[in-house]
Amino acid sequence: MANPTLPSDDELIPRLLANDETSYAQIVAAYHGLMVHLARAIVGEAIADEVAQEAWVAVLRALPKFERRSSLKTWILRIVSNTAKSRLRHESRTVSLDESLEENPIIDPARLKPNAHWASPPAMWHADTPDALLASTELRRCISDALATLPPLQRAAVTLRDMQGLSMEAICKILEVSESNGRVLLHRARSRIQMAIEEHEGQ
């Protein structure tokens, strides 16, 4: 998880607290893209950069009180997540950041028999590697559209785990969810993308 281009948290934090401009530039270069990626998952493309910039100011303001219960990177991303979530709530652009599992079962119940085994099992896909699937422009668009329609916290979970490779422990701290909720968010997001690919493959 450590960024090889950055000094350790132990070295970096005192320098940031001393308002060292070089350290500001180092940390922005290391994390701003990732912060925009996370903000984009929660609030969308249009204001993601603005949210990430707002988060930097919040990071500097809160840094003297940073208790080191996580890495600096995880703590910064949590500030981004909270800034983005409060922005969403403020703009009332969404009723809820997530949906309950009961409302959206992983598999359409019509595809299962009463004994909970397959009635309509998954069909074979025409491709069996990511590169072969992504060779189709239509399928790339289909995946992108499916990602765009995910609830914000599901999109954030899949962005941090499957795109950025963060650990579940870090993701749960960043999104402020329990470990079991974090896993449910991630699995629902992946399943929705899987269903989108399946629908495309079935056409």
Add this chain to the structure above:
Amino acid sequence: MPSCKDITEHSSDYLDRNLPWWKRMGYWLHLAMCVHCRRYVDQLKLTIDTIGKSPDATTPNVSPEEIQAIVEKMKRSTKNKDG
């Protein structure tokens, strides 16, 4: 042994190795016998790998000019706080 529905609900935990060993055994036994669930789990694995390689997975680029502009903003914010 888990049902096909159980398999679909916990397949991320299986792939991410988050299941306790006894559940993992039941899962493994079910997959050994059920071609549909094997396909379902293989396709979930392929989905995860595809998400990671999709254009949406690319971390946004940050130019040196953008970095400098953010640093200036950070400096201003600390001056305001100190002042």
